[in-house]
Amino acid sequence: MLIIGCGNLDRADDAAGLRVAAKLREMGVNARQQCGDMLALIDEWSDAEEVILIDAAITGAAPGTITTWDARHTPLPQDCFPCSTHALGVAEVVELARALNGLPSKLTIYGIEAGNFEPGDSLSPEVAVAVERAALVIAAATHWSPLLAALPKSA
Amino acid sequence: MSDTGHKSRTIKVDCLARVEGEGALFIQLKGDKVTDVKLKIFEPPRLFEAFLRGRHFSEAPDITARICGICPVAYQMSAVHAMERALGVVIDPAVKLLRRLFYCGEWIESHALHVFLLHAPDFLGYPDAIQMARDHRELVETGLRLKKIGNRIVSLIGGREIHPVSACVGGFYKVPSEPELRALNEDLKWAVEASIKTARVVAGFDFPDFEQDYEFVSLCHPAEYPLNEGRLVSNKGLDIDVAEYEDHFVEQHAKHSNALQSMLRGRGSYLVGPLARYNLNFARLPEIAQQVARDCRLAVPCRNPFRSIVVRSVEMVFACTEALGIIQAYTQPASPRAPVAVHSGVGFAATEAPRGTLYHRYSIDDRGLIRFAKIVPPTSQNQKRIEEDLWHFVSQVASRPTDEVTWKCEQAVRNYDPCISCATHFLRLQIERE
Numbered sequence: 001m002l003i004i005g006c007g008n009l010d011r012a013d014d015a016a017g018l019r020v021a022a023k024l025r026e027m028g029v030n031a032r033q034q035c036g037d038m039l040a041l042i043d044e045w046s047d048a049e050e051v052i053l054i055d056a057a058i059t060g061a062a063p064g065t066i067t068t069w070d071a072r073h074t075p076l077p078q079d080c081f082p083c084s085t086h087a088l089g090v091a092e093v094v095e096l097a098r099a100l101n102g103l104p105s106k107l108t109i110y111g112i113e114a115g116n117f118e119p120g121d122s123l124s125p126e127v128a129v130a131v132e133r134a135a136l137v138i139a140a141a142t143h144w145s146p147l148l149a150a151l152p153k154s155a
Numbered sequence: 156m157s158d159t160g161h162k163s164r165t166i167k168v169d170c171l172a173r174v175e176g177e178g179a180l181f182i183q184l185k186g187d188k189v190t191d192v193k194l195k196i197f198e199p200p201r202l203f204e205a206f207l208r209g210r211h212f213s214e215a216p217d218i219t220a221r222i223c224g225i226c227p228v229a230y231q232m233s234a235v236h237a238m239e240r241a242l243g244v245v246i247d248p249a250v251k252l253l254r255r256l257f258y259c260g261e262w263i264e265s266h267a268l269h270v271f272l273l274h275a276p277d278f279l280g281y282p283d284a285i286q287m288a289r290d291h292r293e294l295v296e297t298g299l300r301l302k303k304i305g306n307r308i309v310s311l312i313g314g315r316e317i318h319p320v321s322a323c324v325g326g327f328y329k330v331p332s333e334p335e336l337r338a339l340n341e342d343l344k345w346a347v348e349a350s351i352k353t354a355r356v357v358a359g360f361d362f363p364d365f366e367q368d369y370e371f372v373s374l375c376h377p378a379e380y381p382l383n384e385g386r387l388v389s390n391k392g393l394d395i396d397v398a399e400y401e402d403h404f405v406e407q408h409a410k411h412s413n414a415l416q417s418m419l420r421g422r423g424s425y426l427v428g429p430l431a432r433y434n435l436n437f438a439r440l441p442e443i444a445q446q447v448a449r450d451c452r453l454a455v456p457c458r459n460p461f462r463s464i465v466v467r468s469v470e471m472v473f474a475c476t477e478a479l480g481i482i483q484a485y486t487q488p489a490s491p492r493a494p495v496a497v498h499s500g501v502g503f504a505a506t507e508a509p510r511g512t513l514y515h516r517y518s519i520d521d522r523g524l525i526r527f528a529k530i531v532p533p534t535s536q537n538q539k540r541i542e543e544d545l546w547h548f549v550s551q552v553a554s555r556p557t558d559e560v561t562w563k564c565e566q567a568v569r570n571y572d573p574c575i576s577c578a579t580h581f582l583r584l585q586i587e588r589e
Contacts, residue, residue, distance in 0.1 A: 036317045037306055039299060088272070092285065099288035100296060 001142055002048040002104075003031040006038065006055040006090055013063070013114030013127045016134075017054035020110070023135035029143055038093045042102050050106040052138060055081055055090045056127075057111025064126030065113040066134055072107045080111060110134055180568060181411075182545065187553040192545045194538055194568070196414040207528040212238050212497075212519045213324055219515070219530065220318050223574060225268065228261035228309060229508030231322040232383055233515040233530075238324040241502025241519055244495050249488035250326040251383070252481050253312060256336075257322070258382040258506070259478040260308025263301060263346065264316075265509035266429075266467045266474070269572045270357065271298025274464050277566040278360035294356065297349050301471065304342045308478060311335055326492030336482040343482065346475040351447050354468035358451035363563070365548055366458040369540070370422060371431035374507050380439045380473055381432060381507050388435055389425065390456065397505045400514055406531065417536040424539040427511030428571065429466040430457060444472040460544060460570040467572075497523040508533050510572050534573045541571055 005021025008014040024031040034041060045051045057080045059067055069076055075098070076091040088096065090109070097103050112134060115124040123131065183191035203222055207215060215234040220227035232254060239246065271294065272284040281287035288295040306316040311331050313319020321327045372393065376385035387403075388394050395403060406415035419425050434456035437445065448455070448469045457466060499521040505514045511533030518527040548567050552560050 036315060037302075039302065040306070042299065043303065095285045096288055096295070099285050100292055 001050050001052070002045055003029065003052045003138065003142065004034050004041065004044065004054070005031060006034045006041075006053060008035055009121060010119060012116040012118050012120055012122060013112075013124050014056045014117050015121065015123065016056045016112040016114060016127050016131055017110075019123065019128075019131045020054045020112070020134045020138070023131060024139060027135065027139050029139050038088055038090055039096075041090070041093050042097050042100070045097075045104045045107075046102070048104050051104045052108050052110065052142065053090065053094075054110040054112065054134060054138070056114040056117075057081055059111065059113060061113045062126070063113050063115030063124050064130040066130055066137070067111045067113070069109040069111065070107075071109050072103055072105065076109065110138065180545070180564060182549055182564060184549070184553055187550075189546055189549045189553060192542050192549065193409075193411045194542050194545075195411045196538070204528045204530055207517075207525045210525050212242070212517070212523045212525060213495075215517065215525065215528070216322050216324065217318075217320065220322075222530070222532070224317050225265050225574065226261055226508045226510065226513075227318050228257055228313065228322070229506060229513050230530075231313075231319070232258060232506045233504045233508075233513045234517075235322060235324050236383060236504035236506060237502040237515040237517050238519070239495075239502070240504060241500035241517060242324070242495055242498065243500075244325050244493050246326065246493055247488050247490065249486060250330075250492070252485070253327065253330060253488070254322075255379075255382055256308060256478055256481040256485075257312045257319075259474040259481070260305045260312065262305070262382075262474040262509050263471060263478070264305030264309065265572075266471045267298050267302040267305060269509075270353065270464055270467050270471070271295060271301075273572070274467075274569055275357065275360075277562075277569060278357070278464070297353065301346055301349055301353075301475075304339070304346050304475075307339065307342070311339070323492055325495045326488070326490070328491065330488055330491045333485055333487055336485050339482050340479070343475055343479040347443070347472065347479060350468060350471035350475050351443075354447045354451050354465060354472060357464045357468050358453065360464070362459060362461045363548075363551070364459075365461060365551065367460070367544060367547060369430075369458060370419065370425040371434050371456070372419075372425045372427050372536075373431040373435050373512060374505060375435055376439065378439070380436050380441075380477070383506050387505060387512070389419075390435060391422070393419070397503045397514070400503060400505065400531075401516070401529075404514075404531070404536075406535070414535045414538060415531075416539045417531055418539060424543050425536065426460075426540045427533050427536045428463070429470050429509075429511075430460060430463050431511065432507060433457065433466045433469065440469070440473050441476050443476055444469050447472050460567070463570050463572075497521070510534060510574055511536060532574070534571070537571050537573065541568060541573065544570075 005017035007017040018033045021031040021033045059080050071094050076094050078091050081089045081091040112130045179195040181193040216231040219230035219234045222230050276287045310316040314321040321329050370389050370391045372389045374381035374385035375388040405420050406417050409416050437455045453465050501518045503516045505512050514531040516529040520526050552563050
């Protein structure tokens with residue numbers, strides 16, 4: 001299992017994915033951050049069977065809304081993930097990887113609806129709450145559930 | 156028969172994502188006759204020159220690097236060279252070579268991005284690289300691997316691949332060790348071969364029969380293909396020290412554009428970038444790159460801007476070869492940076508960004524604070540020339556179906572790999588037919 005948070009720390013809510021990864025690390029869950037060239041994702045996940053990617057999204061929902069996509073089976077909407085024209089964004093890289101048969105066996109995208117992409121390092125209040133919630137959901141789904149399941153049943 | 160007739164028609168193409176920055180192209184046709192062409196850059200001014208005023212000279216490389224995510228090294232190199240000229244700093248030859256390698260890394264990543272992912276789809280008939288990848292997997296994988304090698308060079312020297320942090324006035328804050336750079340050896344050997352194959356592949360594309368009488372402008376250096384040093388030279392008699400730049404070049408404001416248009420005084424538009432560098436510096440390319448150009452039947456001078464994809468590929472051969480030579484001979488500098496004594500002064504520099512000549516001028520006071528900054532990026536220098544290309548090119552293709560004209564115009568803009576700005580997403584194309 002590979003968990004990667006994507007985004008830009010200097011553009012307000014665009015940092016949401018990176019903040020989730022940081023939060024997961026605080027919780028003892030291994031998570032990487034990708035804030036450079038998103039094309040590097042194709043290499044990063046080349047040896048992983050299962051990948052979770054977290055990024056800011058723009059779907060038209062209320063800021064802080066968390067949307068998930070099963071990207072292995074459904075093409076990602078190209079206009080939902082913010083990106084610079086200088087580089088490919090998460091959605092373009094996922095679709096490029098699909099065209100090159102380079103997707104992991106399981107790829108789940110968590111999109112956190114952004115409300116503000118202005119310069120600066122402050123998250124919108126709703127997005128800050130969503131970051132905490134997304135980190136808990138991902139930690140529970142990937143680590144705690146198996147641990148809980150492995151605990152001996154009480155008599 | 157054309158579908159144009161004399162009807163009024165307007166075509167809009169939104170979200171043309173293979174051009175960097177936010178702008179629009181406006182073309183007006185009366186029948187098949189072009190009556191107006193405007194490259195509209197409506198992205199707001201970014202005010203970097205004003206941000207720099209009052210900042211310490213040592214901050215200029217890191218502030219200006221933020222202008223561009225794809226060519227931050229170019230901004231850093233022009234900034235450090237201008238400051239070093241203002242302050243009379245002498246650079247260790249080993250540091251100069253490291254800077255050259257740093258720049259090669261940026262050329263490789265930028266040219267690979269443009270050749271494989273932005274421009275090749277035009278020639279192969281795909282709307283984008285993703286759809287092209289389904290049919291041309293090997294081509295795209297080659298591009299991605301070349302780009303990654305460029306990224307690695309920038310990252311190793313600059314600390315990170317985008318907006319690197321190690322370059323400074325006098326040299327670098329930290330330099331890589333010999334084993335760290337030698338680790339690139341096998342990748343770069345592969346990259347030389349891959350870029351040679353790439354040049355041969357793209358040379359086989361179909362190119363419109365379109366040539367213009369450009370004034371090509373680039374740095375020229377007696378001993379090397381230009382990156383960081385040289386005089387500014389053109390094919391029409393310009394041959395100046397960079398300090399004379401503003402005696403010969405003037406920026407003008409066009410009402411339809413937020414980017415200033417640069418012109419040669421009394422002569423008008425000119426062209427900077429790969430085509431200009433290649434035409435003015437062919438003899439300084441390594442023999443292997445010259446041979447590839449000959450094998451590709453690439454003329455010198457090449458006046459067809461659509462063939463810039465071949466020229467970029469030849470420049471990738473150069474950059475990979477140059478990088479390989481530098482890492483094989485690399486000896487870690489005794490000191491990563493030269494000492495800098497602060498005093499007031501004025502410094503100028505031009506270096507060769509992937510898209511062309513990038514000019515910086517700074518005035519600093521006796522505390523080392525920047526009093527004035529002027530930055531002229533390559534795309535503002537090419538902006539007028541792009542419009543002129545379109546005036547002539549649209550006339551050639553105007554009788555064809557509108558969709559085809561639109562496609563060809565977008566392609567003509569992409570010949571220049573324009574970097575309209577660094578933070579926005581699309582170019583809108585509008586053709587009006589009366």
